[in-house]
Amino acid sequence: MPHCTERCLCPENFTALKAEVIRAAVELSDEQLMELSDALHSMIRLRRPGRPISHDSGWMVEEEAPYLP
Template identity: 65%
Template sequence: MHGPTDRRLDDESFAALKAEVLRAAVELSDDQLLDLTDAMHVIMRLRRPGRPIRHPDGWVTDELRSFA
């Protein structure tokens, strides 16, 4: 069984992806770059332990800010 920490691109694929993202980033508007950055942050928040998976649309809706 694979856990969340087992996800990984091989080094060559990751290097190619990173190079392409950085190459494309110089062509993006500030709004597009912020949108892409926000989307990556959403993915990181979804990976937090205890995040309810039963809400598959969670990556496109605002996260509740409840500390109760």
């Protein structure tokens, strides 16, 4: 099993999480699925250099237009 020095789930836990999210997504409304997707994208933006997630100001996410297919 690989050793993580930073944020990391062990591969088995990540696989289980991913499978559960995909399973649950079938039950979500389009609005709920977009909200979950937007939240995950916000986490990616928060990890950009200069916006450390551990710093309170790093949690301020600029409003962006929602993704509309």
